[in-house]
Amino acid sequence: MDTKELLKAFNARNKNTLMETLDIEYVAIGDDFLTAKMPVSPKVHQPYGQLHGGATAALAETVGSAASNFFIDSKEHFINGIQLSINHIKSKREGVVFATAKNIHKGKTTHLWEVKIVDEEDNLISIAKMTNIILAKR
Template identity: 60%
Template sequence: MSFDKYAMLQLCNNWSKNTLMNTLEIEYIDAGEDFLTAKMPVNPRVHQPMGLLHGGATVALAESVGSAASFLFINPERQEVRGIEISANHLKSKREGTVFCTAKIIHKGPSIHLWEIKITDEEGKLISLCKLTNMILSRRK
């Protein structure tokens, strides 16, 4: 089975409807056989009280992209993805514009996926560096 970038992006964007991803205006924009990328606008919707991108919104973006990325490697009819641990280092602040989030696989086991997730600004400068561990479960009938 060959990888279909456009089908993956459509699937991720369709699944985001009426969810936190939709509320945060996360849009999946690129995919490959070992990565997934999304973008999110930085505006008052995702600000903390000082007018900066909220770390929680950043982590929500990272977990959303990393969890969706695990679908690259599973059969969603037989398996489910559960995020079990995420860590984030926020390195730079941002007040407005857009952030881009790319999850790249570090470890792809049968039951555990480990992702490195970089959140950058429009110039490619690193905003946050995250690590996400997903557990792959058999779908319950």
């Protein structure tokens, strides 16, 4: 499957999920990374009009979990996120943020991802580490 087809398939799975609610869309994929974007609007603001840290964490976990799916046989296994650590560096009121998950460790039972979240001017907004566990389907 080519890159455009993969992105289309991943985006189709977002229907009726938190990803659809937050308008998260996968936009780029490579051998060791996955990138998604999320618009910053009042829909994802906290009461002071800034991007909510929880929305940012949801974006980071979405991209980190989805990225692991490229390294497993999804007919035999599935992914569960087991740990997310995120630091918020800069606030954002409007525009778009992009989250890119890059693989740090690809083991047989766990994957570790670094997820950088930047804005459209490449300013670092947040940075996260996410650990996924690979489980056998029953």
